[in-house]
Amino acid sequence: MSSDREFVFTANDFAHVQKLIYDNAGISLSEQKNDLVYSRLAKRLRKHKIHRFDTYLQLLEDEKHPEWEEFINALTTNLTSFFRENHHFTRLSHHLKDNFSRATKDKPVKIWCAASSTGEEPYSIAMTVASAFGKINPPARILATDLDTKVLDKAIQGIYQLDTIEKLSAVQKERFFFRGNGKSSGQVMMRPELKSMVTFNQLNLLSDWPMKGKFDLIFCRNVMIYFDKPTQYKLLDKFSKHLNKGGLLFVGHSESFPDASHIFKLDKQTVYIRC
């Protein structure tokens, strides 16, 4: 800990933050994350005009304190992009064409994007579905959830900087986005048909899941990496109960679950099939 820091942040305070975020969001923070925690939460102390982390953390003793939402939002890592790990979208497209050509509005393909961050991932799914069915309003429903309410707000708006879509093809840009002009130049907005395919809701993967029916496909990418092994396997067990047999589970590039082979068979490149 360096003494030239603006706020008092002791080893005890760090341990306290580690416990709070683990118990409430499942996120395991290693010792190396000390500086990251300091810088992310320093903004919150500044906002409250508090000078010590222990005083700030006292606010969270009240389970209903509005600061809880800000605390969790500050400590989540929301990095994402359109068509991240592009091979997953190629796989999705083939899977849809091979298995769901008979889907209808009454019996749509059901997809869950379980850590959707600012929306680039569920909208990439929506674009892939639209392309696979060859229509902008295909028979598909996408549920997109995240713990962080700030990223959900941005996702619902569906407005992005132009450079975030630079790698998309000209056809994708034209079909799926409106280009901003005037005050909004330099921005793009998802077309309403795409937005209407996706429902955004807050959901903590560690809490109870309110969804009743099963999904055909689940994306849970680049979030389980923040959880410890017992939490990851508990989640996989829950995913298996929410995914139809033969359904696909897409996980992040550095996530692998060899001990779940009784419920999920590794297909290839971080795509698992529900046994």
Ligand SMILES: C[S@@+](CC[C@H](N)C(=O)[O-])C[C@H]1O[C@@H](n2cnc3c(N)ncnc32)[C@H](O)[C@@H]1O
């Ligand atoms: C690194 S982003 C990954 C986004 C996207 N899935 C992707 O791969 O591009 C991780 C996301 O997981 C969310 N997250 C972290 N802990 C969570 C939890 N317990 N429940 C639900 N979402 C969580 C974060 O808010 C963040 O948006």
